[in-house]
Amino acid sequence: MAPSSRRTRRVDTPPPRTGNTETEVLRGFLDYLRDSMAAKVEGAPEPQVRTAAVPSGTNLLGLLNHLTCVERATFLGARITDWPATFHASPSDTAADVVTRYRESVTAANAVLERCVDPGAPLPRSRPGKPAPTVRWALAHMIEETGRHAGHADILRELIDGSTGR
Template sequence: MISTDRTDPPLTGDEVATLLGFLDFLRSTVLRKADGLDADQLDTALPPSTMTLGGLLHHLALVEDDWCSVVLHGNPPAEPWASVDWAADRDWEWTAARTTPPEELRRRYVDAIARSDALVEQVLRERGLDAVAARRQRHTDQEISLRWILVHLIEEYGRHAGHADLIRERIDGSTGE
């Protein structure tokens, strides 16, 4: 279960422990940056960007579900993503965050991580890091390994954790860990 209490990734762990350790650390970092904020604060941007912490939580919930359920396992998109008219609003996860209550944004984020953890654990147990995802890369039709998905999630979270640092500092001056 993801929380705002962070554990440093292992310094001597194997590849799986290291990858999952860094991913969990970054997930907790993002959650920590949004912790204790109200709806107006979660909807605060750092111009010129329109990115908000609420939008980040919602976006990362979608990222988790997309990579770990849809791509890795071949599942259809789950709600709330399944019924979105993406053609009408390509940035729905960002724009919908503006009217989604803070506790719902946090729940969607934490629940998406729990689902991802279970789905990744299943593949690790059955086939390991070299397991090939059920779906192929959209643009090149190449196979994607679980290892690549985990590294990609770390990369995505790393970029967004930096964004979250800056946005949170803009909101209330909080910096650092």
């Protein structure tokens, strides 16, 4: 598709103005990135949403599927045995299916975080043989992980249909 015929939507949402505590700031930025990531997948056309646009095989739907797994592993203690496989959604999954699962995982993760008052305390999840990370570490990790993949998603979505912005 020629660049002049691409649709361009420029709706930039500024970073959040959050509360004053460390946890409020970290959660505010994480939720901001989560919303941005889901928005990049919502409304993306098939089959482009699952088509690799780079030699590594990275695709928009796979990125969101991967972040769903990272949310579940980090905050809910899910055991993921094949991380590379998380970058691929099932062929039967629609973009709406993957976005719904992601938002459900985020809601469950936020429910865990609501019970966490000390950022230096471990997350309240059980995973035999593996200590839980601190709330602070988990939030910082998820900001880094989600931000990294949101940047990838920005580029992939623009390549698909010219959509830009957060």
